[in-house]
Amino acid sequence: MREAWESRLRRVEPPFEPDLVLPEVDEPAELLNVAAAAPTELTGAAVLLDEVERALLAGEPPEALEERASSARASATSDHERARALRLQVSLALRASDPERARNRLNELILGASEAAQSETSLALLAWLEVAGAGHSAGSALIAERVGDGTLALPLSSVDLALDGPRPRWVGDERMQALLAQVRGVSGAEALVESLERALARRQVFAFVKRLGALSPTAGGERWQLVPRGECIRAQRFDPSPATVLARNERVLDAVRAAAPSLPSGFAWEFAKPQAIEASPRVRETSLTGPYNAYLRTPDVDDLAHGAVQRVMLLKSALLALAALCLLGGWATWRAMVRERRLAELRALFVANVSHELRTPLASILLLAENLADGRVKNAEQAARYHTGIQREALRLRELVDSVLDLSRLERGKPLAIDRADVPLEAWWAATAAELVERALSRGAAMEIRTGELGGRAQLDGNALRRALLNLVENALRHSGDTRLEADAGIVGGELVLGVRDHGRGIPEAERERVFEPFERLEVAPAASSTATPGTGLGLSIVRAIAVAHGGRATCVPVDSGARFELAIPIQAPEVAAT
Structure with missing residues (x-):
């Protein structure tokens, strides 16, 4: 043997x-015939070129579009825009039955910004195909030379060697093969065909070396x-x-x-x-x-049979283990995909809700400001009401912006920034309770205030805690389905305990932790959901983040009816550094 x-x-x-x-080439090509990156900035020339392309597709006369294409070319700020303009001028010249002008523009394109590309294919090569396809002499020698020296972009980036099938094969060369088929159909383009085939071969050798070594x-x-x-x-x-x-x-x-x-x-x-x-x-x-x-x-039949049985058993065991791993991996992937899709849907809903919420105070501010500017306010009392309304809507707008900024910090894994100060608890609670009552009354609800022992002062961020309580009231007004609210404050066991309760539909025990996650919403019956209004989906998560930033906690505690949310803030808690 x-x-x-x-x-x-x-x-x-x-x-x-x-x-x-493997094809024979002088050098494998990694960077040859690569398209230049298209500019991402939207310029005036780019906008004008987009308009000319749409008008050309719509069948407008080429004479009316030539001047706009020339203007776009003159104002172009990059080689890519100039190449696009020349490409359009070639098409316009052909549409106007002027092959000589088309050839001149084509030569300028080939000699100029030849790295510019569309779908990884050189704009110069696409323009050449258009001229040659129209039956006009386009001169293949120059463009074949540019392909050969690697300056014209070609669809080669995805060409690779696949080893995972029943046999090794080239993949990712479909667009290049389609381009070769088009060029082979043009009479007198043999030199260009040879240059394209050589470029493909160089790329295939590069893919081969990348996979299997030099x-x-x-x-x-x-x-x-x-x-x-x-x-x-x-x-x-x-x-x-x-x-x-x-x-x-x-x-x-x-x-x-x-x-x-x-x-x-x-x-x-x-x-x-x-x-x-x-x-x-x-x-x-x-x-x-x-x-x-x-x-x-x-x-030896016995020996062969024994070895065959062992191999079969090992193969079966390996296949079972592989099947179990595949099932486990598929299940984990499915869970991750479901979660990511749900988060994407919730983020989209969040953006829509925030946009709606931002328009409301902005519209109110604009309306009040326009009335003041037009002189419709006749006395000082009316002007004061207008100023109060503008201030109220501006504060509401600030709350929405603060919620978005808080979400940004939470998604980056950073704690909320708080500004601790020496706060007199009784005075702070009196002012905060009045604001809670005003918020409830403005929404047609009744608010009962209860005050426990609040003597002394504490180091905390009064504004952040006021925002947390307003978020709890807003959450109850939106989702509880009831208009009877209660708010209380008191010191219990060395902690400042703040609570908001409603008498609505309540929250199931299994969901009391999940509601504090960003964008989380409970599924409610259609009859109940018809009374709820959409929010940003961040209120409770921000409430908990404020409590944690103070070294405390935020929980949903069980009650006989409705839901009660509590914040427990240590009075003597060490300061948490704001970052």
Whole structure:
């Protein structure tokens, strides 16, 4: 067998039927024929070019569009915009039945900003195809030269070598093959076809080297050298001419078997990698040139059956383990996808709700300001009411902006910034309670205030706690389905305990922690949801973040009816550094 195989390796043709033959090129190309990045900034020239393209597609006369295309070209701020303008001027000239002007614009495009591209294909090459496709002489020599030196962008970035299928194959070259088919249909474009094929070959060699390693001459270049690469074998030869082929292991083994002499009945050659020799009886072993050894097995039926059973059992165990891992991975992926999709939907709803919430105070401020500016306010009392209304809506607007900023900090994993100060608790609660009552009355609800022991002062952020209580009141007004609210404050066990309660539909015990997550909303019955109004979905998460920033906690506590939310803020809590 060894002599027969060695004889095959000394032939000029490959020793086995290849699945893939590597093209011969001077240099593999990684960076040649790459499109320049299109500018992302929206300029006046870009807007004008977009208008000309739409008008051209709509069938407007080319004479009316030529001047606008020229203006766009003159005001272009980048090579990409100038190339787009020239590309449009080629199309307009063809539409106006002026092939000479089309050729002139095409030459300017080829000699100018040739790296500009559309869908990774050079605008110059697309313009050439348009001129040649219209039946006009376009001159393929110049553009073939630009393709050959790598300055014209081509759709080559996705060309790769796939090794995961039944056989190695090129993938990602569909657009390049389609482009070649178009150019082959143009008479007299043989030089351009050759340049495009050479560019594709360079890219294929680059993909091959990236996947399987560099191609370098080895000792004994007059014979085929075999190198294992995963499930494939690479065969390489450098004399009399360089050649490289690739095939799956099965094809190589088929070729080895074909080269082997005939064997007595009951005997067969078996192949394995040298590092994977099995401890089973054999009558002969021979090393082959390449990554395999060949073994001639004995016809011991019992031994063969025992080994086969063991291999089957191991294979079944491996398949079961792989199936379990696949199921576990699929389940985890499904959970992650469901969560990400839900978060994306909630963020979209949040943006829509915030936009709606921002328009309301802005509209009120504008209306009040316009009335003041138009002189519709006749006395000082009316002016004071208008100023109070503007201030109230401006504060509401500030609350919405603060909520968005708070969300930004929370999503970046940072605590909310608080500004601690020495706050007299009784005076602070009196002012805050009055604001809570005003907020409830403005929404047609009744607010009952209860005040416990509040003597003394405390180091805390009074404005942040006021925002937290307003968020709790707003949450109750929006979602509880009831207009009877209660708010209380008092010192219990060294903590300032602040509470807001409603007498509405309540919150199930299993959901009392989830409602503090950003964007979380409870599913309610249609009849109940008809009375609720959408919010930003951040109120309760910000409430908890404010409590945590003070070193305290925010919870939903069980009550007989409705829901009660509490903030427990340590009076002597150490200061939390605002970041």
